[in-house]
Amino acid sequence: xxxxxxxxxxxxxxxxxxxxxxxxxxxxxxxxxxxxxxxxxxxxxxxxxxxxxxxxxxxxxxxxxxxxxxxxxxxxxxxxxxxxxxxxxxxxxxxxxxxxxxxxxxxxxxxxxxxxxxxxxxxxxxxxxxxxxxxxxxxxxxxxxxxxxxxxxxxxxxxxxxxxxxxxxxxxxxxxxxxxxxxxxxxxxxxxxxxxxxxxxxxxxxxxxxxxxxxxxxxxxxxxxxxxxxxxxxxxxxxxxxxxxxxxxxxxxxxxxxxxxxxxxxxxxxxxxxxxxxxxxxxxxxxxxxxxxxxxxxxxxxx
Amino acid sequence: xxxxxxxxxxxxxxxxxxxxxxxxxxxxxxxxxxxxxxxxxxxxxxxxxxxxxxxxxxxxxxxxxxxxxxxxxxxxxxxxxxxxxxxxxxxxxxxxxxxxxxxxxxxxxxxxxxxxxxxxxxxxxxxxxxxxxxxxxxxxxxxxxxxxxxxxxxxxxxxxxxxxxxxxxxxxxxxxxxxxxxxxxxxxxxxxxxxxxxxxxxxxxxxxxxxxxxxxxxxxxxxxxxxxxxxxxxxxxxxxxxxxxxxxxxxxxxxxxxxxxxxxxxxxxxxxx
Ligand SMILES: Nc1ncnc2c1ncn2[C@@H]1O[C@H](COP(=O)(O)OP(=O)(O)O)[C@@H](O)[C@H]1O
Ligand SMILES: [Mg+2]
Numbered sequence: 059x060x061x062x063x064x065x066x067x068x069x070x071x072x073x074x075x076x077x078x079x080x081x082x083x084x085x086x087x088x089x090x091x092x093x094x095x096x097x098x099x100x101x102x103x104x105x106x107x108x109x110x111x112x113x114x115x116x117x118x119x120x121x122x123x124x125x126x127x128x129x130x131x132x133x134x135x136x137x138x139x140x141x142x143x144x145x146x147x148x149x150x151x152x153x154x155x156x157x158x159x160x161x162x163x164x165x166x167x168x169x170x171x172x173x174x175x176x177x178x179x180x181x182x183x184x185x186x187x188x189x190x191x192x193x194x195x196x197x198x199x200x201x202x203x204x205x206x207x208x209x210x211x212x213x214x215x216x217x218x219x220x221x222x223x224x225x226x227x228x229x230x231x232x233x234x235x236x237x238x239x240x241x242x243x244x245x246x247x248x249x250x251x252x253x254x255x256x257x258x259x260x261x262x263x264x265x266x267x268x269x270x271x272x273x274x275x276x277x278x279x280x281x282x283x284x285x286x287x288x289x290x291x292x293x294x295x296x297x298x299x300x301x302x303x304x305x306x307x308x309x310x311x312x313x314x315x316x317x318x319x320x321x322x323x324x325x326x327x328x329x330x331x332x333x334x335x336x337x338x339x340x341x342x343x344x345x346x347x348x349x350x351x352x353x354x355x356x357x358x359x360x361x
Numbered sequence: 362x363x364x365x366x367x368x369x370x371x372x373x374x375x376x377x378x379x380x381x382x383x384x385x386x387x388x389x390x391x392x393x394x395x396x397x398x399x400x401x402x403x404x405x406x407x408x409x410x411x412x413x414x415x416x417x418x419x420x421x422x423x424x425x426x427x428x429x430x431x432x433x434x435x436x437x438x439x440x441x442x443x444x445x446x447x448x449x450x451x452x453x454x455x456x457x458x459x460x461x462x463x464x465x466x467x468x469x470x471x472x473x474x475x476x477x478x479x480x481x482x483x484x485x486x487x488x489x490x491x492x493x494x495x496x497x498x499x500x501x502x503x504x505x506x507x508x509x510x511x512x513x514x515x516x517x518x519x520x521x522x523x524x525x526x527x528x529x530x531x532x533x534x535x536x537x538x539x540x541x542x543x544x545x546x547x548x549x550x551x552x553x554x555x556x557x558x559x560x561x562x563x564x565x566x567x568x569x570x571x572x573x574x575x576x577x578x579x580x581x582x583x584x585x586x587x588x589x590x591x592x593x594x595x596x597x598x599x600x601x602x603x604x605x606x607x608x609x610x611x612x613x614x615x616x617x618x619x620x621x622x623x624x625x626x627x628x629x630x631x632x633x634x
Contacts, residue, residue: 252461259429259449260475260526270478274465351464351508 117320124321124328129153131325134313135160161329164306167223168295168337171230176284179235180276183242184268197243204236208294215298226298226306233290241283245276278349285341292334307333377442377530377562378405378428384436384587385423396587397423401437403581403590405530405562412573413566414616415583416627421566424588425532428564429455441530451475454523458535460515462507468518469494469503475526493521496555513544520555531556533565537572549575553600570616574609575602582619585626592619 101121107113108120132153186193211232215225257271299308314322383401397420413421426432430449439446472490497517537545573580580594
């Protein structure tokens with residue numbers, strides 16, 4: 059008998075209680091430790107290459123340089139702030155605030171596009187499975203457009219929405235909408251028929267079946283799909299910002315390119331990496347906390 | 362005299378489930394049309410325990426779905442306590458081979474699910490769920506998740522969920538087929554206890570002869586495709602039944618003989634596919 063079985067037997071009746079704090083914290087600490095180690099390891103190689111003079115520090119500045127002069131980098135974020143909110147030229151905004159505002163502008167676009175795409179794709183997916191004419195009207199076009207790279211939509215976004223927030227939000231929306239609509243349909247088809255049948259024999263109305271059986275049954279799978287497409291969403295929002303929007307992290311990258319500032323590129327890449335990592339962590343937390351009946355095998359290893 | 366005639370009439374009319382000439386063709390009017398059932402005549406009396414026995418694929422589940430009201434027959438008529446069956450109703454509870462519990466709800470919420478659909482107040486619902494779980498011996502499990510339970514416990518929760526709706530008929534589709542032999546024997550005893558304490562009829566599908574002998578007032582033996590009633594074997598032995606008694610052995614032999622031809626037929630057809 060393994061130790062874990064012994065433990066379960068010994069604590070029967072208390073299995074729903076959370077595990078002891080120490081036991082819960084230890085794996086988290088280990089995970090954070092390995093993340094830092096992994097990042098540190100590759101940063102270390104980079105630093106070493108710099109110390110030995112293998113790389114040109116003007117082209118590929120190592121982390122201690124582009125992270126060391128954060129304040130200097132942050133000043134590049136302020137023009138966007140001025141441009142965006144119309145602060146007077148004389149007022150120099152706090153560099154930290156400038157970075158934060160830029161980051162929040164990008165995050166806001168991703169979040170809006172994501173919310174819009176989630177709401178509409180679930181609604182459309184349900185409608186397609188509910189009404190045959192909706193399926194016949196929408197499904198062929200959606201299947202046709204789903205494999206098109208969202209990047210191809212960039213000109214359309216600019217034609218339709220010009221500059222500002224709408225084209226960037228539209229790009230995030232496009233990156234998620236078609237895939238998530240198809241995923242909603244697939245998830246609905248995969249719902250255990252007998253869950254629906256059980257609800258029907260207990261007298262559930264059609265609306266109750268949708269709200270209380272189908273939606274909770276498809277939610278975990280959809281979150282996995284959302285997670286897998288989050289990276290695409292981050293990608294296209296930067297692209298849209300670089301070309302059309304005029305503020306946000308994508309525009310900073312563009313600015314860095316045009317002014318030949320590798321430090322700024324790497325600093326922004328660091329910010330983007332942190333954002334992507336955090337958003338994925340957030341979705342995973344949502345999954346564990348609220349959609350715990352999720353099939354764990356999909357969407358990669360849960361590290 | 363006329364009084365007596367009347368009362369007999371009432372008794373014979375008072376049938377929990379009535380099937381008259383019930384037939385079902387799946388996907389009718391298509392090339393894949395499949396006749397699953399033909400000419401089923403069956404009466405289940407209130408409080409009776411009827412077992413449907415037949416080779417797999419002979420339409421036993423189909424018949425339960427028709428009686429539950431989840432599907433409509435393509436021929437004939439089904440009535441429940443005199444009312445035509447047109448849609449599912451809480452008085453006819455259906456229990457599946459896999460417990461079909463909602464994994465996002467706790468055990469208690471699962472049991473209370475049907476009541477919450479009808480807008481029963483939360484306190485009353487909770488009490489009813491507690492009572493139902495008590496009856497299946499799982500009063501302690503109310504706050505657990507279905508995934509934390511064993512297969513046998515999950516199936517007992519499914520029974521509790523059905524009981525909470527106060528059904529008049531329990532329709533059970535091979536509910537213990539996925540359980541190991543020891544658990545299955547325990548579950549049969551448990552089901553008999555629950556049934557004895559209630560006034561509900563049970564219509565129980567199985568392809569296990571032992572299970573039919575252990576449980577049934579009457580065993581309805583099906584033919585292979587399309588499913589028809591081959592014969593009905595009444596069992597009057599008192600319960601609990603000793604599976605090693607000569608009477609049970611004789612019943613097993615008789616039922617095995619009855620089934621053999623049908624199983625062979627079903628097998629031949631599957632090989633022909
Ligand atoms: N929803 C359905 N649509 C089409 N065919 C079905 C459906 N359900 C069952 N069938 C067919 O009806 C036949 C009888 O199935 P079923 O009632 O499940 O048999 P049993 O429960 O006796 O094993 C099978 O051949 C099956 O393929
Ligand atoms: Mg079956």
